[in-house]
Each structure stands twice: as structure tokens, then as C-alpha cells.
Amino acid sequence: MTQQRIYNFNAGPAALPLQVLQEIQTSFLNFDNSGMSITEISHRSSYFDDVINDAVARAKRLLNLDDRFHVLFIQGGASLQFAMVPMNFLSSDDTADYIDTGTWSTKAITEAKIQNKNYTVVASSEENNFSYIPKNIQFSENAKYVHLTSNNTIKGTQFHEFPDTKGIPIVCDMSSDIFSRSLDMEKFGLIYAGAQKNLGPSGTCMVIIRQDMLDMANENLPSMLKYSTYSSKNSMYNTPPCFGIYTIDLVLKWIEEEMGGLEKIEEYNRQKAALLYDFMGSTSFYNATAQEDSRSLMNVTFRLPTEAQEKLFVAKAMENGFGGLKGHRSVGGCRASIYNAATMESIDNLIKFMETFAEENK
Amino acid sequence: MTQQRIYNFNAGPAALPLQVLQEIQTSFLNFDNSGMSITEISHRSSYFDDVINDAVARAKRLLNLDDRFHVLFIQGGASLQFAMVPMNFLSSDDTADYIDTGTWSTKAITEAKIQNKNYTVVASSEENNFSYIPKNIQFSENAKYVHLTSNNTIKGTQFHEFPDTKGIPIVCDMSSDIFSRSLDMEKFGLIYAGAQKNLGPSGTCMVIIRQDMLDMANENLPSMLKYSTYSSKNSMYNTPPCFGIYTIDLVLKWIEEEMGGLEKIEEYNRQKAALLYDFMGSTSFYNATAQEDSRSLMNVTFRLPTEAQEKLFVAKAMENGFGGLKGHRSVGGCRASIYNAATMESIDNLIKFMETFAEENK
Numbered sequence: 001m002t003q004q005r006i007y008n009f010n011a012g013p014a015a016l017p018l019q020v021l022q023e024i025q026t027s028f029l030n031f032d033n034s035g036m037s038i039t040e041i042s043h044r045s046s047y048f049d050d051v052i053n054d055a056v057a058r059a060k061r062l063l064n065l066d067d068r069f070h071v072l073f074i075q076g077g078a079s080l081q082f083a084m085v086p087m088n089f090l091s092s093d094d095t096a097d098y099i100d101t102g103t104w105s106t107k108a109i110t111e112a113k114i115q116n117k118n119y120t121v122v123a124s125s126e127e128n129n130f131s132y133i134p135k136n137i138q139f140s141e142n143a144k145y146v147h148l149t150s151n152n153t154i155k156g157t158q159f160h161e162f163p164d165t166k167g168i169p170i171v172c173d174m175s176s177d178i179f180s181r182s183l184d185m186e187k188f189g190l191i192y193a194g195a196q197k198n199l200g201p202s203g204t205c206m207v208i209i210r211q212d213m214l215d216m217a218n219e220n221l222p223s224m225l226k227y228s229t230y231s232s233k234n235s236m237y238n239t240p241p242c243f244g245i246y247t248i249d250l251v252l253k254w255i256e257e258e259m260g261g262l263e264k265i266e267e268y269n270r271q272k273a274a275l276l277y278d279f280m281g282s283t284s285f286y287n288a289t290a291q292e293d294s295r296s297l298m299n300v301t302f303r304l305p306t307e308a309q310e311k312l313f314v315a316k317a318m319e320n321g322f323g324g325l326k327g328h329r330s331v332g333g334c335r336a337s338i339y340n341a342a343t344m345e346s347i348d349n350l351i352k353f354m355e356t357f358a359e360e361n362k
Numbered sequence: 363m364t365q366q367r368i369y370n371f372n373a374g375p376a377a378l379p380l381q382v383l384q385e386i387q388t389s390f391l392n393f394d395n396s397g398m399s400i401t402e403i404s405h406r407s408s409y410f411d412d413v414i415n416d417a418v419a420r421a422k423r424l425l426n427l428d429d430r431f432h433v434l435f436i437q438g439g440a441s442l443q444f445a446m447v448p449m450n451f452l453s454s455d456d457t458a459d460y461i462d463t464g465t466w467s468t469k470a471i472t473e474a475k476i477q478n479k480n481y482t483v484v485a486s487s488e489e490n491n492f493s494y495i496p497k498n499i500q501f502s503e504n505a506k507y508v509h510l511t512s513n514n515t516i517k518g519t520q521f522h523e524f525p526d527t528k529g530i531p532i533v534c535d536m537s538s539d540i541f542s543r544s545l546d547m548e549k550f551g552l553i554y555a556g557a558q559k560n561l562g563p564s565g566t567c568m569v570i571i572r573q574d575m576l577d578m579a580n581e582n583l584p585s586m587l588k589y590s591t592y593s594s595k596n597s598m599y600n601t602p603p604c605f606g607i608y609t610i611d612l613v614l615k616w617i618e619e620e621m622g623g624l625e626k627i628e629e630y631n632r633q634k635a636a637l638l639y640d641f642m643g644s645t646s647f648y649n650a651t652a653q654e655d656s657r658s659l660m661n662v663t664f665r666l667p668t669e670a671q672e673k674l675f676v677a678k679a680m681e682n683g684f685g686g687l688k689g690h691r692s693v694g695g696c697r698a699s700i701y702n703a704a705t706m707e708s709i710d711n712l713i714k715f716m717e718t719f720a721e722e723n724k
Contacts, residue, residue, distance in 0.1 A: 010403070035370070039383070040376060040377055042374075043375065110585075111585065203605065220476070241563075241565030
């Protein structure tokens with residue numbers, strides 16, 4: 001059936017590495033000679049201990065995390081993190097800084113507001129339709145954290161350098177570019193990432209939290225809403241999303257053992273994005289929407305001359321085996337999401353299709 | 363590989379119907395001719411709309427739910443529901459009644475307490491090690507809801523009749539016996555069930571909520587923690603746990619189309635449990651721990667004469683292809699969890715093994 005698979009440019013849930021999917025399929029009725037499916041094994045078994053411990057160890061190796069960092073798996077996606085972050089770190093006297101690069105950042109701000117927390121939006125690119133990443137930001141001296149979204153899937157923008165916050169820990173929604181590049185972790189107090197773009201299936205959120213953030217978190221919260229519940233129980237206070245964690249483990253193994261780690265995959269991702277942006281730059285038919293210095297390596301957003309041409313482009317692409325190229329319903333246009341699992345072959349073939357389409361429809 | 367599968371008596375995550383697992387496996391690289399895995403399709407696609415709508419429709423048909431009831435999918439398991447229920451329904455002047463049948467009920471009470479909510483524990487079987495289900499309970503006139511756990515996986519007890527609460531809606535944790543029997547839904551204002559026993563993989567919790575409960579829920583809460591977020595967006599305010607919902611849909615299809623619905627599966631479950639309890643009753647070697655009128659049809663808890671024999675029993679069972687028979691670490695002993703997917707064949711063979719073991723080790 002593999003030959004009937006499409007080139008999948010979905011924004012999320014998104015393409016996963018074929019060999020990861022094949023491994024899941026092959027062992028689906030009998031995981032690790034347990035005589036059970038991965039969906040049927042106890043989370044209290046040594047089978048699952050091996051899975052979750054391997055996933056944590058691989059994440060720590062890939063990101064060069066020292067013992068101050070805890071890797072957790074929490075349900076509810078980035079959307080629950082929008083609420084958990086202010087809930088855990090802001091008591092009534094505290095305040096936090098937020099950078100608004102649109103959509104997800106805006107939602108994160110809304111969840112702080114719902115809880116009547118103090119915060120300052122220290123930078124926003126709203127006045128230019130969120131088409132760029134703000135620079136030269138002044139942060140509040142007393143901020144407990146600075147929240148930002150590293151990559152905006154809808155606007156097609158990405159932080160290529162993280163701001164100097166003068167020691168204030170960055171809390172970062174990295175849902176759409178985690179493990180796509182190497183990182184200097186010293187700046188980050190907490191990173192969270194819904195799995196469904198670069199990591200695995202939807203329903204599992206990876207949270208990486210530094211010990212000093214844990215130490216200052218509010219303990220007087222419902223058990224499932226405080227980070228210490230997860231850090232003290234290796235993410236197994238209750239039954240974790242086992243299938244999601246298992247898939248994440250296989251994806252991290254693929255990054256480590258097949259792709260050669262984060263520096264290699266970053267290079268690969270840069271090449272893929274450059275091919276696509278350079279091709280579009282060479283035409284007057286396809287126009288990238290994000291400003292050049294803020295363009296995402298993960299989500300390439302672009303417009304065609306008319307909406308009618310865009311509609312035809314998406315339809316014809318699907319007919320030719322290229323899926324997921326429609327822009328988000330909130331902004332329109334087109335988008336190619338090219339996360340870790342998108343292959344160079346898929347980009348090459350997409351560009352060939354785009355050339356032909358432009359030729360036939362300009 | 364199917365021939366290497368064991369008889370799986372895990373308490374949860376637990377056995378799933380073999381034909382459901384086989385369908386997942388077969389279509390894992392190409393779901394519904396989409397050219398993508400179920401883990402790669404967009405939750406905003408018609409492919410996934412069909413899945414979630416089918417799951418909701420099947421749940422409503424199986425339980426004879428009218429339009430007052432909403433079927434939702436929420437992450438975080440029953441443990442998050444322990445907190446969401448008082449958060450949504452108890453403002454500072456309100457109070458609720460809780461029935462404590464151990465473990466999960468106790469945790470639900472703890473989460474109301476953490477939030478400083480008013481509540482009354484109107485009945486408890488703690489004085490007898492939670493070995494029975496309390497009867498003849500007096501409820502508070504002003505309770506907003508009565509919370510109970512329909513089946514206790516660890517103590518092996520189950521409500522066979524639900525109490526007459528004089529119109530106060532029952533909020534029920536049905537994680538371990540949902541869809542195992544037919545139900546009179548008139549008594550229930552809200553039912554929640556972590557999927558990993560009778561429904562699917564861990565990581566998805568089904569919530570069935572009646573409109574009048576929704577109408578009285580607190581709206582001033584983080585988006586991911588209020589029921590209206592899920593009911594107003596068909597459980598897709600953010601990316602839902604797609605693989606879990608897909609598997610639940612297949613399990614509900616299996617119940618409806620292969621097993622013949624809830625009355626049939628209830629009959630089957632009664633037969634399976636009766637076989638096991640009757641066999642143990644005929645021996646002096648195996649002793650069921652729950653009181654006779656409170657025995658669970660889902661989790662058969664029992665003791666052998668000595669702890670050494672129990673340890674040997676669990677080990678020898680595993681050697682012979684019977685997994686998951688160790689009792690919960692908090693109570694010891696043995697346990698056979700025989701949810702919907704446990705076959706009569708597995709019970710027959712387990713009893714044969716138990717006979718032989720008793721003969722050789724008495």
C-alpha cells in the first residue's frame with residue numbers, strides 16, 4: 001500500500017517518517033514479543049517503562065539536556081499549556097511578559113487573561129498582519145517568564161534567534177519546530193510542544209521544564225494541572241497516552257539514528273526550505289507571505305495572483321498526489337508544511353508540479 | 363503473529379478486540395484511501411469528521427441517548443475529570459454528595475477538596491476495606507450532583523443498581539464498565555470514562571453530558587477545562603486525540619455490529635463472570651475478595667491461601683500465556699480483568715489452568 005501514499009504537506013496532524021509508521025504496523029499485534037498490542041500493555045509494566053525511559057533519554061541526548069531538565073508527557077495539547085503556564089507560575093503579585101506573533105501566542109495571552117493574571121504584551125507584529133517576528137524587545141524587570149511561540153504555523157513565521165531576556169526564563173510553545181534544529185537551552189525555563197507536527201500523533205504534549213521553574217510553581221492546584229505531579233511520577237501519575245509516547249520514542253530514534261541528530265536535520269530542513277523559497281522567489285506567480293528575515297523553515301505560506309488560482313492549485317495538487325496545501329481557513333492562500341518527516345523528494349516533486357501549474361495557469 | 367498473542371487479563375490498558383486491532387494494522391499506512399496514516403490526517407478534514415461523527419452516533423445509538431445528551435472526547439483521563447467536575451459545577455455556595463467505594467472515588471473526593479469545594483461523603487465502605495457497595499444512602503437535599511464510581515477495578519466491586527437520588531443528577535466515573543451493559547440514562551447528568559478498559563487506547567476520555575448540566579456549568583474557566591468548549595466545537599476546539607477517537611469508533615462498531623449491542627454484550631459479560639466466580643466458589647483454593655452482592659463483572663479479584671502461592675500463580679500463568687493476573691500493588695492478591703474484549707475462550711482456558719494449578723499446589 002505504500003505506493004498509494006501521497007506527499008503530505010499537512011500542517012498538523014502531519015506526515016510521519018514512513019519507517020516509523022511501518023514499525024508500528026509490523027508490531028501492532030505483538031509489541032516487543034509481549035503477545036499484546038502497544039495499545040494493550042500496562043503502563044505499569046517493564047515493557048512500557050522501557051518505552052517512556054527511552055523517549056526521555058533520547059530527548060535529553062538530542063537537546064543536550066543536563067540533569068536540571070525534566071522531560072514530561074502531558075495530555076491536552078499546547079492549548080492546555082496556555083492555561084497551565086500562568087496557573088503554575090503567576091501568583092497574584094506576579095507578572096509575565098508575552099510576545100504576540102499571532103494565533104497561538106494570542107490564545108496563550110487569552111488564557112492568562114481568563115485567569116485574571118498580570119501580564120504585559122511587550123511586542124506584537126499585529127499591525128502588519130503578524131508577517132514578521134518582532135526584534136529589539138524591552139522586557140519587564142519583574143517578569144517571572146517571557147512567553148513566545150517559536151514558529152507560527154498559520155502566518156509562516158519563525159524565530160531564527162531567540163531574544164536576550166537578561167536572564168528571565170523563556171517559556172516557549174515549540175509545537176511546530178521542536179527537534180527541527182539545535183537549541184541553546186540556557187535561555188529556556190520551559191518548552192512545550194504538541195506532538196502532532198514534528199513528534200508523533202495528536203494527544204500528547206511534550207513538556208521540558210527546568211528545575212528552578214518547578215521549584216517556583218504553585219503546588220495548590222488540581223493534581224493533573226501542576227507540573228510536579230508529572231515530574232515526580234515520570235509522567236505516570238495516571239495512565240499516560242501510551243501509544244503517543246511510543247510513537248514519539250520511535251520518531252526520536254529515527255532523528256537520532258537515521259537522520260544523524262539535530263544539527264544534521266537542521267541542515268536538511270534548511271535545504272528543503274531554501275529550495276522552496278528560492279523557487280518561489282524566481283517566479284512572480286508564487287509569493288511568500290512572511291517577511292524574508294522571519295520566514296519559517298517549517299510552514300511555507302504563499303499566495304498566487306488570484307484566489308481562484310489558489311483554489312485550482314490546491315485541487316490540482318491533490319489530483320497529482322500532493323495533499324494539505326490549502327492555507328489555514330483564517331488567512332486563506334496556500335501553505336506547504338515541511339516538518340522533519342517531509343522528504344527532499346517530496347519538495348523536488350512539489351516544485352516540479354508548481355512549475356508546470358504556473359506555466360499552464362499564468 | 364496472532365498465534366503468539368497471550369490471553370490478556372490486564373486491568374487497563376487492557377485487551378482490545380482482535381478484529382479492531384487487525385483493522386487498524388491493515389489500514390495503518392493508508393487510512394480510507396487517503397494516502398495517509400490515521401495518525402497523519404488533519405482533524406479538520408472530512409476523513410476525520412466522518413470518524414468522530416460516527417463514534418458519537420454509535421455511542422448515542424448504543425446507549426439510546428436522546429438529543430439532550432452530548433458525547434465529548436477530552437484528554438487527561440478520568441483523573442482530569444475528578445477536577446473538572448467540581449470546577450464546572452460547584453460555585454462557592456454549592457455542595458455535592460460523594461459515595462466513597464475506594465481508590466478512584468477517594469481520588470475524586472480529594473480533587474474537590476483541593477479546590478476548597480463543599481461536599482459531603484454520604485456513604486463509604488472503607489470500614490470493610492471497600493469490599494462492598496453501600497446501600498440505602500441518604501442524600502443531601504441541596505446537592506448539585508451525586509458522584510460515584512460505577513465499578514472499582516482494584517477492589518473488584520460494582521454497582522449493580524444505581525441509587526435513587528430523588529432527581530439529583532448522578533455524575534458517574536464509568537471508566538471500567540462503560541458499554542459493558544445497558545443503562546437507564548435518566549439518572550445520569552454526566553458520565554465519564556477513560557478509554558483504556560472497554561473503549562480503546564489510553565489518552566482519550568469519553569464524557570457524556572446532559573444539556574441541563576451544561577447549562578449550569580461555570581463559564582469563567584480556562585478554555586480546556588470547561589465542558590462547553592468541547593460541546594460547542596464537537597470536541598475539536600484544539601487538535602483532539604485522533605488515533606484514540608478512531609479506535610473508539612472501531613470498538614463501538616464492533617460492539618454494535620459483531621456483538622449485537624449492549625443487551626447482548628451484557629449477557630455475554632454475565633456468563634463470563636459467572637463461570638469464573640462459580641468455579642472459584644466450587645474450590646476452597648480461590649477466594650473472591652468482594653462481597654457476593656457487590657462483585658464486579660469486569661474485575662474478578664481473588665486470593666489464594668498464601669502470598670507465596672499467589673506469586674507462583676501469577677508467574678506460572680504468565681508462562682502458560684495468561685497475562686495481567688497480578689492484583690493491584692495497593693491490595694495484593696490476584697485479579698482477572700474481563701472487559702468486553704475478553705473472550706469466553708480466554709475464560710475457559712483460564713479456568714482450566716486454575717484447576718490444574720490448584721491441583722498441583724494445594
